[in-house]
Amino acid sequence: MTNWIALFSGGKDSSWALYRALENGLSVSRLLTVHPAADSYMYHVPATDLASLAAESIGIELVEVDSAVGTGDVTDSGAQGDAELEPLERALSDLDREIGVDGLIAGAVESEFQTTRIAAMAERLGAETYTPLWERDPVSLAEAMLEAGFTIRIVQVAAAGLDESWLGRTLDRDALDELIDLNERYGVHVLGEGGEFETLVTDGPHMDRPIGLEYETEWDGTRGTLRITDAWLDR
Known part of the structure; x- marks a missing residue:
């Protein structure tokens, strides 16, 4: 079985990416939510604590990751984004060892900052990416x-x-x-x-x-x- 992991905040973009993945028959094994410490370059911040309720309603197991990195911790935005990505990549590496990670689902629309980092991370994991919102109107x-x-x-x-x-x-x-x-x-x-x-x-x-x-x-x-x-x- 091919295991897809959906990067999921409970917001509209990640929810739409998940919905489109399910509609297209992708086997979504886990939802993965990062809880940012503060304002974030990489992640949706508010109400991520409700992702567990959404996951229960959706019926897919949720993995939750706390990020201790805030936007004031690193002065350069690129380094900040890389630092914020580290706990997510560790969690995905753990999942890869546990069940195998064949693909990542992301709700990116226009942010090159986010998308290039997610694509590079997927490549390091040997995984595909599915980004159905990317560059859509x-x-x-x-x-x-x-x-x-x-x-x-x-x-x-x-x-x-x-x-x-x-x-x-x-x-x-x-x-x-x-x-x-x-x-x-x-x-x-x-x-x-x-x-x-x-x-x-x-x-x-x-x-x-x-x-x-x-x-x-x-x-x-x-x-x-x-x-x-x-x-x-x-x-």
Whole structure:
């Protein structure tokens, strides 16, 4: 059996990559989540602690890795990215010895910084890569996610035009239209590829049960995040 490992945060991009892999018949043996110590060049940061609930709903075993490296630990961004990659590569090497790693699934859209490092890591492991979002039109990708039935919640914002009202909002057709307008006005990336916003997928066709949330919003006047106080799988 070919073992594919999905790099998984619970956000929309990694969830869509996983969904497309499953739709295309790839045998996904594990989900792998890295919990960054702080702001990160390599990883989705907010709400990764909910990846375990998502994995339970999806029905694929989750491997969790803590990264002790923060963006203030290394001054050069390239060295920072390499340092952040080390715990992930160690975990994948352990999985390779345990079950064999034949391929990596990643939700990269436009970031050369991330993609080149993941590709190089896969090559060192002797593994293939599957990146179904890579260099795709962001509006078409967002529309495909909505058409497939993804429920996407915005859990962090940090860009002009994205105020506190966006926190906890569902990324639906109306929100997408507004993001297209904000892209034209301020250059906000429609999928938040520049860190303008972060998401959590709470339901989708690849999940048996949706994730329920209780939360409070934290807003400093220019950016904000959801502080999730409780989360569960609905029956």
